[in-house]
Amino acid sequence: MTDTKKTGTASKPAGKAPAKPAARKASAPKPAAGAAPKKTTRKTASNKASKEMITIDGKSYPVDALNENAKAQITNLRASDKIIAELETELAITKTARQRYGEALEHELKQLNTTLQ
Template sequence: MAEQRTTDQPEEQPRTVTIDGREYPLDQLSESARTQVNNLRVTDQEIQRLQQQLAIAQTARLAYANELKAELDKLNTTST
């Protein structure tokens, strides 16, 4: 007897990874290649996290510079 799928169960697609515009099924990659794919994903996530941290630091730096400028402007207006 053949296995039947009901229409409410989506058919599973093989997971793939795209490298240099070419798709590769993950289940056909060597263990070493899958490890490197995972390393790339983890590294990309870390780069994204660091970019967010950098944006926060740059925003804070701008706020500090603006506050310093305002304080220096007060100093310049009181000394003239």
């Protein structure tokens, strides 16, 4: 799901833990195999008022025309996408650190072999 602009029209999920402070910019989530249908939102201008639209499987819907349950599900999808993006960023950082730890160990073992000979 890609959001271009969020508005306060959707409900917040009940019992959600407070968000972590944004210390780094998260990368865009990668679609997983068997992922949910693509969803996007956009604003369109009509009669000097802008409406938030959401596109699900190629069909656009005005968010204000959706019932509260549908709006809550949109909010849940957005929250899930945000967490997935944060976790993917954290995983990339951890994989990079692990690679560097391995390189540092190789360097230490080479020095140890040099000293033992």
